[in-house]
Amino acid sequence: MKKLLGALVLMLSSSLACAAEGGFPLERAPDRINNLVALQNGARLFVNYCLNCHSASSMRYNRLKDIGLTDVQIRDNLLFTGEKVGDLMTIAMTPKDGKAWFGATPPDLSVIARAKSSHAGTGADYLYTYLRGYYRDASKATGWNNLVFPNVGMPHVLWERQGPRELTTTTIHPAHAEEGAKPAAGHGKAWEKVTTVYDVNGIATSKTEALTGYMGGERFDAQFSSKDPVRTAAFNNDVGDLVAxxxxxxxxxxxxxxxxxxxxxxxxxxxAVIAWRLNAVFWKDIK
Structure with missing residues (x-):
């Protein structure tokens, strides 16, 4: 029993460690799986913005009737290149072309919401945070980077809906001392804080300052700022529908x-109630 309990504790500790080491913390996605209006808007966004490079080859267009769409609505609003309502949601781009253009073949999105589930959150949480985690970074080939997936090869396809915004990141980590140098007596490890601001064009400006008497651990914080909060709120709503x-x-x-x-x-x-009463009747005469 002690060995079993020890194994369970070890498994729990490993799970918590995996969650802690999962990277950027995930935000909780809104639960709209039963909201037909949200699912229909998400289908429109998916076909217009995702289905150009990513396929969903395990899904047929006619299954969208389950979220309240008719064959006519599907054909008139979601089919653009001669597909039939019963066809799979595939794309014309080949895996070879995708690898040549993007450096890696864009993954099929049929079950991405389940594949990205982890100890840190559900797959919906991952996608919701990922799609809202893009920021301009002029040092990258695509001009974009992502907090959830650093150095991502996929550009921000929804940037026009989101609008311009700045990102401010704050990192606290041990200072990089010169080789052979030791921290001053009584001060322990030396720490520094690096504040980096990415403007709307992706130009980064950093400022480093030493921390005196800091007793915490390594930290990373990120804060977006937008001059159009209404547009940002509308974008967040669209991302919630798309993830749903x-x-x-x-x-x-x-x-x-x-x-x-x-x-x-x-x-x-x-x-269970019937079985319980029936059991009592069967055994009532047995002492």
Whole structure:
């Protein structure tokens, strides 16, 4: 028993360590899996902004009828190059071309919302934070970088909807002392704080300052600032709808599964009461 408890504690510690080492903290995505209006808007955004480079080859267009769209609406609003309503959501770009143009083949997004689930959060949380974590970085080939996925090869395809904004990052880490140098007596490890501002054009400006008497550990903070909060709020809402749709295509039957699960649990609860009373009747005459 002690060995079993020790193994469980070790597994829990490892899980927490993985969550702590997962990188940039994930924000909780809004739960809109049962909001048909949000899913329909997410489908529109997905087809217009994602389906150019990424496929969803495990999903058919006609499954969008499950979120309230008709065949006519799908054909008139989501099909642009002669596809049929029953076709898979594929793209014309080949994996070879994708690797040549972007450095890596853009992944299929059919189950990306499930594949990105981790101890740090759900796959929806990852996508929600990732899509909102882009910032201008003039030092990168695409002109963009990402807090969740540093040095990402994918540009910010939704930048026009989001609008310009600045990013300020603050990093606290041990100072890089010269080789052979030792910290002053009584002061322990030397720390420094680096504040970097990325303007709307991606030009970075950094300032480094030494920290005296700092007793904490390494830290990283990031703060975005926008001059158009209304536009930013609308963008965040669109990202929430897009992530909801990507969660839907990862498991199109999940809404029906959830509804069915409620009835199954109710049945099991009623059956448990009946079984308990039946058991009492069978054993009432046995001392």
């Amino acid at each position: 749709f990507m969660s839907y295509i990862a498991e199109p039957a999940q809404r029906e599964r959830t509804r069915l699960g409620v009835w199954v649990l109710l049945f099991l609860a009623i059956f």
